[in-house]
Amino acid sequence: MADYYETLGVEKTASFDEIKRAFRVKAMSCHPDHHAGDPEAEKKFKELAEAYEVLKDEEKRATYDRVGHEAFKSGMGGHGGFNGFDFSGMGFEDLFAEMFGMRRGRPRGGKAQGADVRYDLDVSLEEAYHGLKKTINVNTFVACESCKGLGGEGLDTCGTCGGMGVVRQRQGFFVMETSCPICHGTGKVIKKPCKDCSGTGRVRKKRDLEITIPAGVDTGVRMRLAGEGDVAPNGGIAGDMYVFINVKPHKLFERQGDDLYVTVPVPMVTAALGGDVFVPTLDGKGENYTLKAGLQSGTQVKIKGKGMPVLKSDRFGDLYVTFRVETPTNLTSEQKELLKKFDGMSKKNSSLCDDFKNLVSKIFG
Ligand SMILES: [Zn+2]
Ligand SMILES: [Zn+2]
Incomplete structure (x- = not known):
């Protein structure tokens, strides 16, 4: 020791x-x-x-x-x-x-408070974008209707704790005081216990709760619904319900904080000559984006204000668009001929490939 x-x-x-x-x-x-x-x-x-x-x-x-x-x-x-x-x-x-002189779950002088309850809710990225009203079905302890949460009729002093609400136990030279397990600290027991709740004053019940999820929520956001948790036994008050939000991944957009990321393919010819491409936005409207001639694959641009709404504000994050130039496949023999002809003509264009070759031979000889 x-x-x-x-x-x-x-x-x-x-x-x-x-x-x-x-x-x-x-x-x-x-x-x-x-x-x-x-x-x-x-x-x-x-x-x-x-x-x-x-x-x-x-x-x-x-x-x-x-x-x-x-x-x-x-x-x-x-x-x-x-x-x-x-x-x-x-x-x-x-x-x-x-x-440390604490009383857990039982504020001094107040009624017993029931347990907090967790509810996990999956929402789509679109739902997180717009915000939504949703009905969730919860299963919690509620006050028993038959006995109005009292647990039955008539009250007797609890025999276990003599009405003190606490029991003392000697542990070595400590005297430990704990909440009485029979009367749950109330000091009273029911004379004629209610049959519907076995005298506990509460029953489990499924019920619908309508909740409003604000625009901009993200995974890890937790919403507190005061008093919607478990009711404590025998006329106690209810704990709280915590709804934990999980935003599901999206097929097109990736979210990082308030910003969104999307990758848009661009045909090779459009990349070379310039032109309009359609960029989807999470509000469903989308935008035409005009590319200048000579776009390189992997180029990223920022479209301001087209990201996620910022929670509890009227601001929005940004949308980052990465363009991927598509190399054509399954070419016809005619297309191949044209490309070969193009290649023969393109020697005088400035070329990233030539710059790269020069740099490699400069480094490795
Ligand atoms: Zn009852
Ligand atoms: Zn007792």
């Missing part, structure tokens, strides 16, 4: 404040919100908690300094009744909440 001072990363001479600060900083790095179900983080946190419990207490710290870990092993009576450390009866999250 590691030395408690080493575990917290403090000197043996560290003050109480230094120990407290070291514990908080290190413990926050194992926060259960970021490490749910991670046994490594849990183990590390429990080691930190154990070290802190000893070193924060002057008397225990003095004993530890003299005797070491032996002082806190099971069966070593006579040191204030320590039984070693046993966090096993407690969930990581509860333990964390205890150490």
Whole structure:
């Protein structure tokens, strides 16, 4: 077992404040919100908690300094009744909440709040462009209609917690306080439980929700629908619904942030002589773009304002168009003859190919 001072990363001479600060900083790095179900983080946190419990207490710290870990092993009576450390009866999250004085999911003095619910929604790039109203079908806990969410008739004091809403458990020399599992912290139990919801005050129900998705949404955007999550048991309030947007890939356009990218093929002759090409735009209208003579394959141009709408603004991104010159295939013998004739005539044109050959022979001799 590691030395408690080493575990917290403090000197043996560290003050109480230094120990407290070291514990908080290190413990926050194992926060259960970021490490749910991670046994490594849990183990590390429990080691930190154990070290802190000893070193924060002057008397225990003095004993530890003299005797070491032996002082806190099971069966070593006579040191204030320590039984070693046993966090096993407690969930990581509860333990964390205890150490930092938090109450999870139950705001102090308020009603219990139900869980937040996630809904994943795929939208097309066109839908993301225009924005849309969409009806989604969700399946959440809602208040039971038969008992109006109360869970039944009449109230008794909860026998498990004696009406306190919390139960205390001794864990070594800690006294752990957790929300009562029978009455969920209310301190009351139903005398005559409702049959439709088995006394929980809530039932699962499928229902439609109409949502408005703003123009410009992108993958990773999350929309909060307040109060549309799960209702908490026995007359509690509802959590929130989070709609996670996923924008599906498009066959023509690639999106990067607010900008769009499209590749447009250009016939060889148009590239050489110049002319109009049709450039599609996501609004469905498209544009004629006039090419100058001598377009090279891979040339990119920017068309301003033809990208995606910028979320929560009236601006638009840009459209980047890459032109690919198409080399003709399946030529007739007549076309071949014409091209050969063309090639014989084209020696005096400035040529990228000639420049390239010259550069290669200059470098490699
Ligand atoms: Zn009911
Ligand atoms: Zn209770």
